[in-house]
Amino acid sequence: MALLEVKNLGISFGGLRAVDEFSITIEKGQLYGLIGPNGAGKTTIFNMLTGVYKPTDGTIVLDGKNITGKNTIEINRAGIARTFQNIRLFKDMTVLDNVKVALHNHYKYSTFTGVFRLPRYFKLEKAMDAKALELLKVFELDDKASLLASGLPYGDQRKLEIARALATQPKLLLLDEPAAGMNPNETAELMDTIRFVRDNFDMTVLLIEHDMSLVSGICEKLSVLNFGQLLCEGKTAEVLKNPEVITAYLGE
Amino acid sequence: MGFLNNLINGISLGSIYAVIALGYTLVYGIAKMLNFAHGDVIMVGGYVIFTCMTTWGLNSWLSIVLAVIACTLLGIVIEKVAYKPLRQATSLAVLITAIGVSYFLQNIALLIFGEKPVNFTSVVNVPSIKLFDGQIVISGETSVAIIVSILIVVGLSLFINKTKSGRAMLAVSEDRGAAQLMGVNINRTISLTFAIGSGLAAIAGALLCSAYPTLQNTTGAMPGIKAFVAAVFGGIGSIPGAMIGGILIGVIEILGRAYISPQLADAIVFAVLILVLIIKPTGILGKKISEKV
Numbered sequence: 294m295a296l297l298e299v300k301n302l303g304i305s306f307g308g309l310r311a312v313d314e315f316s317i318t319i320e321k322g323q324l325y326g327l328i329g330p331n332g333a334g335k336t337t338i339f340n341m342l343t344g345v346y347k348p349t350d351g352t353i354v355l356d357g358k359n360i361t362g363k364n365t366i367e368i369n370r371a372g373i374a375r376t377f378q379n380i381r382l383f384k385d386m387t388v389l390d391n392v393k394v395a396l397h398n399h400y401k402y403s404t405f406t407g408v409f410r411l412p413r414y415f416k417l418e419k420a421m422d423a424k425a426l427e428l429l430k431v432f433e434l435d436d437k438a439s440l441l442a443s444g445l446p447y448g449d450q451r452k453l454e455i456a457r458a459l460a461t462q463p464k465l466l467l468l469d470e471p472a473a474g475m476n477p478n479e480t481a482e483l484m485d486t487i488r489f490v491r492d493n494f495d496m497t498v499l500l501i502e503h504d505m506s507l508v509s510g511i512c513e514k515l516s517v518l519n520f521g522q523l524l525c526e527g528k529t530a531e532v533l534k535n536p537e538v539i540t541a542y543l544g545e
Numbered sequence: 546m547g548f549l550n551n552l553i554n555g556i557s558l559g560s561i562y563a564v565i566a567l568g569y570t571l572v573y574g575i576a577k578m579l580n581f582a583h584g585d586v587i588m589v590g591g592y593v594i595f596t597c598m599t600t601w602g603l604n605s606w607l608s609i610v611l612a613v614i615a616c617t618l619l620g621i622v623i624e625k626v627a628y629k630p631l632r633q634a635t636s637l638a639v640l641i642t643a644i645g646v647s648y649f650l651q652n653i654a655l656l657i658f659g660e661k662p663v664n665f666t667s668v669v670n671v672p673s674i675k676l677f678d679g680q681i682v683i684s685g686e687t688s689v690a691i692i693v694s695i696l697i698v699v700g701l702s703l704f705i706n707k708t709k710s711g712r713a714m715l716a717v718s719e720d721r722g723a724a725q726l727m728g729v730n731i732n733r734t735i736s737l738t739f740a741i742g743s744g745l746a747a748i749a750g751a752l753l754c755s756a757y758p759t760l761q762n763t764t765g766a767m768p769g770i771k772a773f774v775a776a777v778f779g780g781i782g783s784i785p786g787a788m789i790g791g792i793l794i795g796v797i798e799i800l801g802r803a804y805i806s807p808q809l810a811d812a813i814v815f816a817v818l819i820l821v822l823i824i825k826p827t828g829i830l831g832k833k834i835s836e837k838v
């Protein structure tokens with residue numbers, strides 16, 4: 294059974310049909326790319342998948358569970374986490390605390406326990422620290438755990454966003470333009486990181502990207518979106534050779 | 546010695562303002578709204594203590610605990626009923642609603658307790674400290690106000706920076722959307738913020754009414770507004786800022802009353818607000834928001 298099955302997804306903003314009849318099926322463990330010209334509706338699809346927007350039509354099924362129209366928290370708990378096109382870290386919090394916020398739902402103690410510092414508070418905070426550091430280590434950020442997130446260089450901020458998203462322990466990770474603003478070296482490093490995450494966390498990844506070196510380098514399958522509609526889908530190499538896709542990107 | 550006495554009184558009044566300002570700053574930082582009904586929750590706290598102690602004859606500790614519980618619940622209810630439906634509305638709509646809630650509380654109190662001020666029995670039972678052969682007298686209310694406010698600031702900072710709920714509050718304050726997508730429950734976090742702010746208001750009510758023992762339905766209004774000035778002065782959204790702003794406003798008010806003019810003391814406080822807004826709009830500890838170009 295596929296991990297994510299989206300059927301005939303559509304959304305209208307007033308009279309504007311931003312996304313129409315969009316379907317996608319992603320198998321567990323796949324690295325899947327969603328590409329298309331600017332304004333094609335890629336981020337809108339991410340917003341529908343995470344519950345920020347409520348789709349007007351269609352269904353979203355994650356791991357056999359219908360999550361269409363659920364709110365962001367329910368969807369996050371069901372197992373979808375994301376990063377943002379424009380980095381949205383908690384800038385005035387430490388690197389460690391950014392990850393710990395995302396661990397929120399997996400380490401439960403009451404506010405009362407926190408205020409009066411009962412033994413459970415110390416036990417769980419310690420466990421959260423350990424878990425967060427373990428995640429940060431994957432991204433080589435563990436030695437920067439006590440810095441403010443705003444103090445990290447750009448590439449590290451992108452990595453921290455991925456670490457934070459993974460901390461919610463998702464089944465599906467959505468990356469919105471993870472390589473935006475990176476130089477070729479950083480992009481190559483990011484590709485290794487994404488592969489590593491997929492292999493070591495049993496993760497399924499859907500990413501939006503404009504950087505074709507990253508797309509052709511790691512994505513196994515692609516869907517191409519143009520004017521809110523699916524233009525074509527298939528194996529990466531075949532899709533990138535498709536004349537319609539080339540036209541959509543470069544014009545006639 | 547007169548100056549030192551005034552200074553101590555100023556710090557004491559300022560400590561009370563600081564506790565009130567913490568409520569303003571907390572709610573502003575996290576829910577991004579100015580809860581102008583905050584001052585009136587202080588008055589409600591005062592009346593709950595008054596009823597418990599004077600009408601029912603309970604002891605002061607139990608009365609304070611009951612007032613904290615009552616105000617905490619009141620804060621949660623106000624947020625649910627009045628502010629939550631306006632989560633997506635403009636800030637002006639929320640502001641006006643807050644003023645409406647403020648008048649509502651004042652008039653409910655008027656209806657129940659009448660317009661005649663009641664005599665509040667101090668909850669503080671601590672002897673005053675006499676220094677320099679009695680030239681400087683620090684009343685029990687004064688020392689208790691100062692100590693309680695310090696404990697609250699330290700406790701609140703620890704809570705916010707070191708616990709799960711506190712981290713959720715910080716995350717919501719920075720980026721509500723991103724926090725939500727990381728699984729933080731926004732509604733619960735905002736509700737908790739109002740609960741804490743209003744619980745603090747009850748404590749502020751106990752301190753305020755003990756130091757200035759007349760209680761009527763408008764008792765919370767003026768201190769509430771001055772504490773708001775204090776929060777802006779210190780940098781709204783900042784916890785240490787609320788403490789510093791509160792104490793400075795208290796000292797300015799008492800010194801202004803003693804050395805400039807008793808009638809002008811309030812005007813001086815608001816002149817400070819205007820000066821702050823002109824010179825450093827973000828307040829003493831407020832963050833400068835620099836636009837990236």
